[in-house]
Amino acid sequence: MDFNDYQKLANRTLYGNEQVLTNCALGLAGETGELIDSIKKYTFHGHDLNKEELVKEMGDVLWYLSQIAEWADIPFEEVAKQNIEKLQRRYPDGFSKEASLNREES
Template sequence: MTGNEYQKLAMRTNDRMAINRLHEATAEFHTECKDFGGIINACLGLSGEVGEFNDMIKKWVFHEKELDIEHAKKEAGDIAWYLAMLCESFGWELDEILKMNVEKLKARYPEGFDTYLANHRTEGDV
């Protein structure tokens, strides 16, 4: 199979409605959040910054490149910045999100991490 053949076959599942869905989502989210553009920016920014961080770890582990801890800290800070932007754009408080996460983890792992519980989550545990 050539790349062009793959593209033609794969794009049978692309209904070419993405721009319409974007317009609909923008209108819908505009009433439910503070900043739809900020949400998109934060999601793309998080993806990019996590990718940069992962690349540093990949090169450290598999390319035997020394890990620059100060650079890693700066990338972690960039990740935190985009998380804060995501919360701000939705109108959420970061403290509330962090507290919810800790409560979820306490419920999931009451005695600390457990591989059995990690692989056998209760229904509705996201």
């Protein structure tokens, strides 16, 4: 499935009103917090890494991101494409600490 297909299929479950953008932004923050909490429990509390939980929470984050893009009439694939292009400019040889410390902001 490509990003634009995902965006359109996900939009089928969006409950819309005049506050869609705010709802999606707050939902994104909440779901990101749940993802981070799962990672915190693994990293600091001795829990097993729960991959099913990670997939579920990452899916929720992805849903909210796709719907913010949908609201703004931005093809979700464009978000992914521009992010990869930015990373290629910043780190043409892959990530390194040196490249990170000395990169120019664009």
